[in-house]
Amino acid sequence: QKEVEQNSGPLSVPEGAIASLNCTYSDRGSQSFFWYRQYSGKSPELIMFIYSNGDKEDGRFTAQLNKASQYVSLLIRDSQPSDSATYLCAVTFRTQGGSEKLVFGKGTKLTVNP
Amino acid sequence: GAVVSQHPSRVICKSGTSVKIECRSLDFQATTMFWYRQFPKQSLMLMATSNEGSKATYEQGVEKDKFLINHASLTLSTLTVTSAHPEDSSFYICSARDYSVSDTQYFGPGTRLTVL
Numbered sequence: 001q002k003e004v005e006q007n008s009g010p011l012s013v014p015e016g017a018i019a020s021l022n023c024t025y026s027d028r029g030s031q032s033f034f035w036y037r038q039y040s041g042k043s044p045e046l047i048m049f050i051y052s053n054g055d056k057e058d059g060r061f062t063a064q065l066n067k068a069s070q071y072v073s074l075l076i077r078d079s080q081p082s083d084s085a086t087y088l089c090a091v092t093f094r095t096q097g098g099s100e101k102l103v104f105g106k107g108t109k110l111t112v113n114p
Numbered sequence: 115g116a117v118v119s120q121h122p123s124r125v126i127c128k129s130g131t132s133v134k135i136e137c138r139s140l141d142f143q144a145t146t147m148f149w150y151r152q153f154p155k156q157s158l159m160l161m162a163t164s165n166e167g168s169k170a171t172y173e174q175g176v177e178k179d180k181f182l183i184n185h186a187s188l189t190l191s192t193l194t195v196t197s198a199h200p201e202d203s204s205f206y207i208c209s210a211r212d213y214s215v216s217d218t219q220y221f222g223p224g225t226r227l228t229v230l
Contacts, residue, residue, distance in 0.1 A: 032217060043207045043224040044158070088157065092217070099163065099171070102148070102219055106157040 002027050002093040006105035014113050019076040021108050023089030026070070032092040032100075033065055035074045037085045038107065044088055048074070079112040086110070116142045116212045120222030127198055128230055134194045135225045137208030143188035144210035148219065149181070152205045164191040198229045 003026040013019045021035075032051055036044035050056045050063040050072065062075040072091075076083055086107040092100045117140040127133055137147055145166045150158040162183050163171040170183035182194040191210075195202055205226050209219040 034218070036221075041226075043205075043221040046218060046220065049218055090219075097171075100217070101160065101163070103160075104158045 002091075002101075002103050004089055004091050004103050004105040006087075006089050006108050008106055008108060010109040010111055012111045012113060013079050015079060015081060017079050017112075019079045019083065019110055019112070021074040021076075021087050021089075021110065023072045023074075023091075023105055024070055025072070025089075025091040025103075027091070027093050028067070028070060030070075030091045030093055033063070033072045034090040034102070035061075035063060035072075036088040036090060036104075037083075038088055039085045047087075076110075079110075081112045081114050084110060084112050116140075116210070116218075116220040118144075118208065118210050118220050118222040120208055120225055122225060123223060124226045124228075126228045126230065129199050130197055132194055132196045133198055133227060134192055135206055135208070135227075137191045137193070137210070137222050139189045139210040139212075139220075142210070142212045142214065144191075144212065145188060146211045147185060147191040148209045148211070149183060149191075149193050150207045150209065152207060152224075158207065161193075195227065198227070200229045203227055203229045 034049045035047045038044045048063045056063045060077045064073045088107045089105040119138045121136045147164040149161045164185040166185045172178045185191040207224040209221045
């Protein structure tokens with residue numbers, strides 16, 4: 001069974017700090033990795049995607065991927081109260097029929113305290 | 115980023131009625147759309163993959179006769195919850211895959227269904 005694991009939190013950081021969110025996945029063959037942000041009562045919003053090992057930076061967000069360890073993370077620098085949300089890690093898995101399916105972790109709830 | 119709309123945003127219906135939810139990709143063509151369901155404090159669960167011009171692929175445990183999916187055009191997929199019951203009350207979210215942006219899925223705003 002394809003699995004994506006995240007620490008459910010809650011993770012609480014002070015404003016201006018770095019928030020670190022972690023995710024592991026079960027399928028070594030996965031190729032695409034996504035981070036979504038979901039505010040309460042809203043649908044997920046794409047933050048970043050990453051395909052290659054290493055770091056990918058976009059503004060205050062940095063995604064890190066280590067395929068050997070089957071590990072992907074999201075760093076949020078200079079955290080703001082508006083970053084308070086649930087962060088979903090999503091990984092594509094290839095099904096037996098050859099199609100790709102996106103599997104989500106349960107999400108980590110982040111609270112940034114003013 | 116790509117924009118996906120969903121209608122209605124909220125619906126309240128009586129038990130036994132059918133509800134149709136529309137999902138549209140506004141600025142790109144989506145040969146593949148996805149329907150998810152999310153219960154409170156739980157993650158998104160994929161219900162089915164909707165392919166333009168062909169039958170939807172349902173996940174294990176999802177009743178295809180209860181959740182009817184139609185993907186008649188490259189910009190529109192519909193989900194019909196037939197004979198809805200209170201246990202079908204949930205947050206239904208569609209997404210569309212934009213192949214021009216590296217297979218990324220963009221989500222609609224969701225439809226909150228309440229069955230009385």
